[in-house]
Each structure stands twice: as C-alpha cells, then as structure tokens.
Amino acid sequence: MSLTFAIIAAIVLTGAIGLSVLRKTVHCVLSLTIVFFGLAMLYIRLDAPFLGFALVLIYVSAVTILILFTVLLTRNREIETDVSPYSRGSIAGLIVGGSVFAGLIWMIYRAPLSRGITELESPASVKSLGxxxxxxxxxxxxxxxxxxxxxxxxxVIVAMKDPG
Amino acid sequence: MIGSGIVKGMAQTAKNFAGTYIAPRKYLVTVEYPEERLPAKENARNFPFLVFDGDDPEAGLRCVACRICEKECPPQCIYIEKDKEKKPDYVGKMQFQPSVFDIDISVCMSCQICVEVCPFDAIRMDTEFELSNPDRFGGLLLDKRRLAKSNEYCAEIHPEETEQTEARRAEDVRKAVAKKQARQQAASSD
Amino acid sequence: MDSLSDYLLLSALLFSLGLCVTLVRRHAILVLIGIELMLNAANLNFIAFWRFGPNPEALDGLLFVLFSLAVAAAEAAVGLALILAVYRRYSVTDVENIDELKG
Amino acid sequence: MEVLLLSIKEQLVALFPAVLQPLAGHLLSITPVLGVFAGCFALTTVLERKALGRIQNRFGPNRVGPAGLLQPVADGLKMIFKEDIVPLKADRTVHFLAPVLLATTALLVFSVIPFGQAPDGRHLVPVDLEVGLIFFFAVGSLAELAVFMAGWSSRNKYAMLGAMRAIAQMISYEAPMLLSVLTVVLISGSLSLVDIVGTQAGGFWHWHVLTPWGAAAFLLFLTAALAESNRSPFDIPEAESEIIAGHMIEYSGFKYALFFLAEYLGLFAMTSLAVTLFLGGFHPPIPQLAFVPGPIWFFGKFVVIIAFFIWIRGTLPRLRMDQLLQLAWKFMLPMAVVLLIVAAAWHRISLTWGPVFGWLFCSPPVIMAYLMLGRGGAGKKGGPRVYRYVN
Incomplete structure (x- = not known):
C-alpha cells in the first residue's frame, strides 16, 4: 500500500464515517461529496480519468445537488429535534453491516488474487471507450x-404537486 | 425574432460609449463636484446669515436686536442679547445693536420665517452648503462674527431679492430725508 | 504500487458502511445515500478488477461503471421524487413513521 | 516567447533536487497563471466600471491614481481591512469552506487551458489532460456546491433564496453549454483542449466559429457562460434590488472578496474556454503572423470577448426568473440539440464534398431552427408582460 493510496483511502473513509454519524442531514450530504472526491481520485489513480471526472460531474454536480434540494424541500421536525438520528433497530443494523464486512474480508483473503499488474501503454482512452x-x-x-x-x-410525475 | 431587440440596444449603448470620447460635451454630462460646481439657484436657501452694509461687519450690521426673529423662530435656534448703547441706523434713527447674536444651525430647519418677519432686511438665507465640521457643538453654533456677511455677497446669491430690498431701502431713506427736511423747515418757520 | 486487495478492502469497508447507513439512519434521504455508497463501492470494485485483471485493454469494467453511473443517477432521481411525494402526503421523512400502506 | 518561458521553467526546475522536481515544475506552471489572471481580475474590475460609466454617460472611477487605474488597490485594501463577520447562528465550518471551495475551483479550471505552443511542439499548458474538457466542467460544476454551502450555512432566508436561484440557473444553463461544446468535440474528435486547438491551426478559416454550427454554438456558449458566471443580464441570484446579494449576503471582508474574485475568475475561465474552442486559441488569424507569440494572440481574443461581456452588461436589463429558465429550456436546449445534428452533418458533408457544400446544406437548418424556436418562445408566457391595472 502506497502513501498516496493511504491518504486517498483516509479521505474516503472520513467522508463515509462522517456521513454515518453526523446529525444534520446537509452535513451528511456534504461528507458524501468528500467520498465522491476520494473515489474520483482513486479512479484517476487506476488510469480511468474519464470515469473519475464523470463521477464528479454526475455525482457532485447533479445527484448531490438534487439530494440537497430534496433535503431543503422536506423539513423534518422529528429528526431535527432531540430524537436520536438512529432508528430503533440500529444495533441489529450494525450487526448485519459488521457481519457483511467480515464475510467480505474473509472472501478477499481466501480468493486467489493476482498480485501483479499489467502495464497499460496509456490511460483508457475516451475514443476507444466510445x-x-x-x-x-x-x-x-x-x-x-x-x-x-x-x-x-x-x-417528474411522482413529484408533481397535483397528480391528475 | 428573438435577439433583434438586443442588437438594437447594443447599438444604442455603443453610440453612448463612443460619444463620450468623440463629443464629450454632449455625452458626458457629469459635473465633477469638488473641482467644478453648478451655480446655486436664486431661490436656493439653506441657513440664515446677517447682512451688513459697507466694509465693517461690526459697524454696518443691519440688525437692531428687535428680537422678532428670536420669538418667531419655530425651533428657537436664535439667541439675541441687546447692546447697552444705541447707534444710528441707515435712516438715521438711533437703534440698539445686538451684543450677542447666535444661530445654532444644527437646530435650524431652514424655514425662512426669520427672513420674512425681519422689518430691517437684516437677515437673509444663505446658499452655502459645505458646513461639515469636526466640532459637533461649537462648530455649528454660529456667532455674530461668523454670521455677518456683506450686502454684496447677498446681491451675488440673491440678485433679484436684493434689488427689491435696495429699492425699498432707498425709498425709506428718501422719505426719511424728506421728513427731516420738512421737520427742519417746520422748526425754522416756528 | 498498491495491490488489488487494498482496493477490495476499501471497497468492502465502503460497502458495509453504506449498508450500516441504510439500516441504521432514520432519515429517508440518508437511506438513499447509503444505497448510493454501496453502488459506488461496487463501481470501485469494477474498476479495480478491470485495472488489475489480465486484460485491461478490453474496457468492459469501465463500461459497466459507466452504465452503473447512469443507473445510479436514475435511481437517485426516482428515489428522491418518491421521498418528496411521501413527504407531501404525510409530511414525514422518517422511515420508521412511514408505516401505512393504505392509499 | 513560448520557448523562452519553457526554457526558463526548465532551468529553474533543474535547480531543485530530483525528488522535488515534479512538484517544482507544477508550482512554476501554476504561478504565472495565478499571477496573470489575478492581475486580469484587478484590471477588469476597474476597466469594467469605466466602460459602464461611459455607456451611462458618466466618467467612471477616475480619482485613485492615474485615470483611476489604482482603484482596485484601494478596493482591495478596503476589503482586507473590513471586519470579518460570521452570523451567530451560522454553521461556522461550512460558512468558512464555501468561499475557499469556490475560489479553488475557479482557479483549478485554468490548469487545462493551452496558452501557446513552442516551435518544437511543446504546449504552454499547466496540465495536458486527455479528458481536459470533462475536467473543466467537472471542476467548474463544483461552484454550485460552493454556492449552496454559502447560502445554507448563512442561516439567512435571503442567502438561501439566492443560493437556490443560483443553483437552478447554473443547472439549467449547464445543459445547453455542454451540448454546444459537444459540437466542437464531435468535429475535432477529442476531449483534450490541446488537440482541439490543434485542429484550428493555420488561419482563421479553420476556426470553429466560422462554420454555421460553430457560430451558433459560440453564441449559445457565450450566453450560457454569462449565466454560469452570474453576470448581467443573468445576475438574478445576486440581484441587489431583490435579494440584496443572494448567497453572499452574510459575507464580509476578505471572504466577500474571494466570492468576487471567484466570480470574475469563473468568467475568465469561460472566456478562455470560448477562445480555445471556437476562436482558435493561441493561433494567429493568418499563418504569416505566426512570429507574434501565441499568448499575445490568446489574450487579444480574450480581451475582445471580455469587452463584449462588459458591453452586454451595460446594455441589457436583468431577466425575470421564469424568463431565464424558459430561455434555457425552451430555446437554448433544443437549439443546442439541433446544432449537434447539424455539426454531425457538416462533418460528413464537408469531408466528402468540401466546405462550400457544407455551408449550403448546413446553414438553412440552423437559421430555420433559430427562427422557429425564437417564435415559439414568444408565445403566451414568454412574450411581453401584460399589466392588468396599468393599461
């Protein structure tokens, strides 16, 4: 594991953890954008710059803004008061998530992964992709x-004010 | 067609822009204030001042300390004290002079009532407007010396009004002289 | 250079975090965000397998990610529209309080 | 000049130890871009105010320094020494991050613009990305996020409203802008700005603006660029008379200056992109003038477009919000789609039969689309407003 990868992974995980523990919904969405930035950097590191920038373009400028608009359009009184932001069955949820993670780890370490990497002459060109x-x-x-x-x-139809 | 209005408007602004360089007199109408200024209008008025005749503001002051303006002033910004001795006025009558004449122009509301009521044409409205002052109380309380301005200055800022005043005063002087002569004749005939 | 297992590890972590967010948070929008997180973890896997696989000149992994991005965008749009519609009707965005199925 | 600049950079980089050389190289590429465009910002503010003054029959700033040219220095000093106010209820972190993110993205987009070319084929470009155009738009679209952060974190209704307006406007105009740029990508077959400039070398008759689709796409791009950088007549997000300053209302001092800077830098970025995509970038209009360095040609075209923007700002009144969105969705978007098809046809026709036939076949659809879409916009809602009580 190289230093660059460690830094990018730290950024991604900071964003992901922030998004799961932060209280205000807008803060969660903003930390989601941090995750996307980290992922875009990873894509560029993996010689797919087109997809990295497309990820930023689609997720940060379109999906995140859409989510933010929805957050502002739905003001939730129950959640923004003192009630815990976590649901009643959160322990069970954590257990499920943890066990999935354990299962994935087990599979990764059992799988016969090739440790080498094939050299590319150039990053994936947009032309060949197209x-x-x-x-x-x-x-x-x-x-x-x-x-x-x-x-x-x-x-549009679902979100229309008067479905008629 | 969409966009034709934009082209028309842009032609107009281009004309304005070019005009400021080609014909600055016609297009650049701004007066650059501290260096250039427009002459004040005849009817402009701001704060009162005292008119004096001749060269000496002490001797020529027209005010006779009758205190009418002090009584009439709605915000009561005028303060007058009479002098002890009398001096002859322009028609030769012995009159008091004000020893103190103060106007607090931070209180004055520029109503011009003092000018209307003055029987001696001793007070007029000024057009001076650059009165900003670092001293908030003393700087805006004008005393007799700072209020006194010559009749020539008055003629300069209110030419028409001064002309009428001068005519009336000349008439007064003429009448007074005639009266005096009549009295002298009567005295001599007695 | 980093190895494939590093990327897989990160992607697994991201996937489980997304799952946790989906299961644990109450706000409907955050549930949706959790799903997006899981989708992106899968995308990262696709790209990592493409790059470290035996034949990176074939661009299938990238094309899959491209399609998955489009699907994710569509999913986000529809999901958010649903959240908005539910909010209009019940003024609730808490998934625990959306418990009536009556039209 | 390009050779001189590149060799200066190489000499300076060689002074550093080998480990630091890539870093030093990037820093040396960044510094001139930062310096030149920050200088452009200062100069543009004062020249814009002077030109607007002339358009409105005034002098404009002429007090500070010779002919008022030191006005930006005075403005900058004023901005720096103003108190930095953060509202009590504001979200301090996000409130701080918003102008930083905005200024960063505004500067980042310059990194893919080519400014010149040395005779040996090396380009004066900070980074030659193969997907430069996507990078430009991906980074440029982060401005929306920054605007949202500014509006939301201020805890102010006006700021929030302004931010929502700004985002709605930016998203609406991003679509026609991307589509109008796609025509150029379609013709030059590359997303790299260096390649796109390369296809326009050798005289002004190779420039993309001098084709039926290119001219229309250029105008669409300029309109969208005005809207993206929140300039008049699309300055609704920060309309002073309606919602004071929009998302910038709770910002003062240096943070406000950063917003101001980012706005102008965004405009410069869009202008640079327009020059690169449509006006042949750093290439001279006729090949005989190639002895004049590329950056001079680039900035010459740049200044012309900036002057055009200032002229527009002095002429047009602000649009209403619904008019603005209608223009984007009902006129510009279909127009851009038509242009995309026309560009494809042009590519085919002018390759087989030559550009004369290209003009013959490609200009009628563009004019037709323009006339029909222009008429469609002036229907019931888009036309002049009827005031019920006035008439």
Whole structure:
C-alpha cells in the first residue's frame, strides 16, 4: 500500500464515517461529496480519468445537488429535534453491516488474487471507450437511454404537486 | 425574432460609449463636484446669515436686536442679547445693536420665517452648503462674527431679492430725508 | 504500487458502511445515500478488477461503471421524487413513521 | 516567447533536487497563471466600471491614481481591512469552506487551458489532460456546491433564496453549454483542449466559429457562460434590488472578496474556454503572423470577448426568473440539440464534398431552427408582460 493510496483511502473513509454519524442531514450530504472526491481520485489513480471526472460531474454536480434540494424541500421536525438520528433497530443494523464486512474480508483473503499488474501503454482512452460503446455495447446504451428517460418522466410525475 | 431587440440596444449603448470620447460635451454630462460646481439657484436657501452694509461687519450690521426673529423662530435656534448703547441706523434713527447674536444651525430647519418677519432686511438665507465640521457643538453654533456677511455677497446669491430690498431701502431713506427736511423747515418757520 | 486487495478492502469497508447507513439512519434521504455508497463501492470494485485483471485493454469494467453511473443517477432521481411525494402526503421523512400502506 | 518561458521553467526546475522536481515544475506552471489572471481580475474590475460609466454617460472611477487605474488597490485594501463577520447562528465550518471551495475551483479550471505552443511542439499548458474538457466542467460544476454551502450555512432566508436561484440557473444553463461544446468535440474528435486547438491551426478559416454550427454554438456558449458566471443580464441570484446579494449576503471582508474574485475568475475561465474552442486559441488569424507569440494572440481574443461581456452588461436589463429558465429550456436546449445534428452533418458533408457544400446544406437548418424556436418562445408566457391595472 502506497502513501498516496493511504491518504486517498483516509479521505474516503472520513467522508463515509462522517456521513454515518453526523446529525444534520446537509452535513451528511456534504461528507458524501468528500467520498465522491476520494473515489474520483482513486479512479484517476487506476488510469480511468474519464470515469473519475464523470463521477464528479454526475455525482457532485447533479445527484448531490438534487439530494440537497430534496433535503431543503422536506423539513423534518422529528429528526431535527432531540430524537436520536438512529432508528430503533440500529444495533441489529450494525450487526448485519459488521457481519457483511467480515464475510467480505474473509472472501478477499481466501480468493486467489493476482498480485501483479499489467502495464497499460496509456490511460483508457475516451475514443476507444466510445467506440466500444457504439459497436458492442450499443444495445445497453440504448436501454440506459430509455431508462434515463423513463426515470426522468417518472420522477417528474411522482413529484408533481397535483397528480391528475 | 428573438435577439433583434438586443442588437438594437447594443447599438444604442455603443453610440453612448463612443460619444463620450468623440463629443464629450454632449455625452458626458457629469459635473465633477469638488473641482467644478453648478451655480446655486436664486431661490436656493439653506441657513440664515446677517447682512451688513459697507466694509465693517461690526459697524454696518443691519440688525437692531428687535428680537422678532428670536420669538418667531419655530425651533428657537436664535439667541439675541441687546447692546447697552444705541447707534444710528441707515435712516438715521438711533437703534440698539445686538451684543450677542447666535444661530445654532444644527437646530435650524431652514424655514425662512426669520427672513420674512425681519422689518430691517437684516437677515437673509444663505446658499452655502459645505458646513461639515469636526466640532459637533461649537462648530455649528454660529456667532455674530461668523454670521455677518456683506450686502454684496447677498446681491451675488440673491440678485433679484436684493434689488427689491435696495429699492425699498432707498425709498425709506428718501422719505426719511424728506421728513427731516420738512421737520427742519417746520422748526425754522416756528 | 498498491495491490488489488487494498482496493477490495476499501471497497468492502465502503460497502458495509453504506449498508450500516441504510439500516441504521432514520432519515429517508440518508437511506438513499447509503444505497448510493454501496453502488459506488461496487463501481470501485469494477474498476479495480478491470485495472488489475489480465486484460485491461478490453474496457468492459469501465463500461459497466459507466452504465452503473447512469443507473445510479436514475435511481437517485426516482428515489428522491418518491421521498418528496411521501413527504407531501404525510409530511414525514422518517422511515420508521412511514408505516401505512393504505392509499 | 513560448520557448523562452519553457526554457526558463526548465532551468529553474533543474535547480531543485530530483525528488522535488515534479512538484517544482507544477508550482512554476501554476504561478504565472495565478499571477496573470489575478492581475486580469484587478484590471477588469476597474476597466469594467469605466466602460459602464461611459455607456451611462458618466466618467467612471477616475480619482485613485492615474485615470483611476489604482482603484482596485484601494478596493482591495478596503476589503482586507473590513471586519470579518460570521452570523451567530451560522454553521461556522461550512460558512468558512464555501468561499475557499469556490475560489479553488475557479482557479483549478485554468490548469487545462493551452496558452501557446513552442516551435518544437511543446504546449504552454499547466496540465495536458486527455479528458481536459470533462475536467473543466467537472471542476467548474463544483461552484454550485460552493454556492449552496454559502447560502445554507448563512442561516439567512435571503442567502438561501439566492443560493437556490443560483443553483437552478447554473443547472439549467449547464445543459445547453455542454451540448454546444459537444459540437466542437464531435468535429475535432477529442476531449483534450490541446488537440482541439490543434485542429484550428493555420488561419482563421479553420476556426470553429466560422462554420454555421460553430457560430451558433459560440453564441449559445457565450450566453450560457454569462449565466454560469452570474453576470448581467443573468445576475438574478445576486440581484441587489431583490435579494440584496443572494448567497453572499452574510459575507464580509476578505471572504466577500474571494466570492468576487471567484466570480470574475469563473468568467475568465469561460472566456478562455470560448477562445480555445471556437476562436482558435493561441493561433494567429493568418499563418504569416505566426512570429507574434501565441499568448499575445490568446489574450487579444480574450480581451475582445471580455469587452463584449462588459458591453452586454451595460446594455441589457436583468431577466425575470421564469424568463431565464424558459430561455434555457425552451430555446437554448433544443437549439443546442439541433446544432449537434447539424455539426454531425457538416462533418460528413464537408469531408466528402468540401466546405462550400457544407455551408449550403448546413446553414438553412440552423437559421430555420433559430427562427422557429425564437417564435415559439414568444408565445403566451414568454412574450411581453401584460399589466392588468396599468393599461
């Protein structure tokens, strides 16, 4: 593990832990953006800069802003008062999360992972990505486009004030 | 068509912009105040001052300390004390002079009533407006010496009003002289 | 250079944290955020396996992440719209208090 | 000039020990960008005020220094010595982080803009990223987050309203902006700004702005850039007469100066991008003028666009919020989509038959789309407002 990776991992984990313990919802969302920044840095480190910047573009500027708008549109009196932000069955939730983590760790250390790394001549080029997208993956692309359209229309209809 | 209004507006502003360089007199209408200033209007008024005739503000002061203005002043910003001895005024009548004449211009509300009521045309409204002062109390309490301004100055800022006043005063002097002559004639005939 | 297991470890941690957030927090939006966190942990796995796999010239891992990003965006939009609709109807965003299924 | 600058950098980097050399190289690339654009900011504020004054038949600032040119120094001193006020109920951390994030992102986006090219092919660019354009927009979009943080953390209704308006505006104009930029990506086949500039080398007839789709995309991009950087006529988020200063209302002193700086730097970034994408970047208009260094051409075009922005600001009144969103969604977005298709057609036609046929076939759809969409916007809601009680 190199120092750079350790620093980025620390950033990601700080954001993730902050998002699970902070009290105010807006603070949680802001620490979510820290997680995304860390992840974007990891993507760039893994020679996928296009996806890293796309992650920032999609998540930080679109999804996070959407979440923030929703947070502001739904003011929750119960949670912003003194009631604990954690649900009643939180112990059980922690146990489930912990056991999943233990299971994943067990699997990672049992799996026969290749320790080496194949050298790339250049980072994944956007051009080849686009060519794959337009030849081999054109059907998934169309499906995704359809899904996005459906999701957009659905979201608008669900969130409309007077569904009529 | 969308955008045609924008083009029209931009042509207008471009004309304005270029005009300030080509014809600055027509387009640059700003008066750069401390260096240039517009002349005050005839009817402008700010705070009162005392008019004196001749060169000496002590001797030529028109005020006779009749205290009408002090009584009429709505915010009561005028304070007058009479002098002990009398001096002859412009028609030769013996009159008192004010030994103290103070106007607190921080209280004055520029109503011009003192000017209206003065029977001796001794008080007029000034157009001076740069009165800022570091001394909040003393600096704005004007005494007789600072209030006194010459008749020429008055003629300069209120030419029309001063002309009328001068005409009336000349008439008064003429009448007084005529009266005196009549009295002298009567005295000599007795 | 860091090894594949480092990335997998980080991704596992992120996934479990996301799961915990989803299960533990009361606010509906935070539940959604937990799901986003899990999705991103999976994405990290995809990219790590692509990069450390035997054939990084084939870009399948990246393309999967690309599609997953789009799905996540769609999911966030619909999820938030649902939260808004529920809030309009019951003025509640606490998942524990959304316990009526009657229309 | 480019060779001189690059060799100065190499000489200086060679002075450092080998471990520090990459770091020193980056620092030496960053410093001139920081210096030049901060200087541009200072100069633009005063020249903008002078030009606005002339447009409104006034003198503009002319008191501090020769012809008022030292005005930004006076303004800066005033800003620095003002008291830094944080509202009692504000969220102190977020309140502090918002201007920092905004200024950082505003500066970061300059790192992919190419400013010149040495004869041996090296470019004057801080970082030559293969995905430079995506980087530009990813980092640029963080401004929305910073604006939200500023508005939310101030605990002020006006700040919150201003922030929401700003974000709605930025998101609405990001879509047409990205689409209008995509036309250029489509033609040049690269996301790297260095490559995009490279396709426009060799005379002004290669510039993207001199094509039917390019001209329209350039205008759309400029409009969206105005909206993205919150300048008049799209300065609703900070409308002084409506919501005072929007998200900046609770900021004073140096933090406010940072917001101000970030606003201008955002404008400069958009202008630099417009120059790079559409006006041929640092390339001279005719190849015979290549002896003039690239940065001079770059900044010449830069100054022209900035002057155009100032001119617009002096002319147009502020739009209403609904007009603004209608312009973005009903006119600019469909127009950008049409341009994308036209650009694809141009690529095909001018490759096979040459640019004359390209003009012949590609300009009618652009003009048609412009006329039809322009008329569609002036329907029931978009037209002049009817005042019930006045008439």
């Amino acid at each position: 060519e794959r997208l337009m030849t081999e993956y054109v059907l998934p692309l169309e499906v995704i486009a359809l899904l996005l359209t459906a999701a957009m229309i659905g979201a």
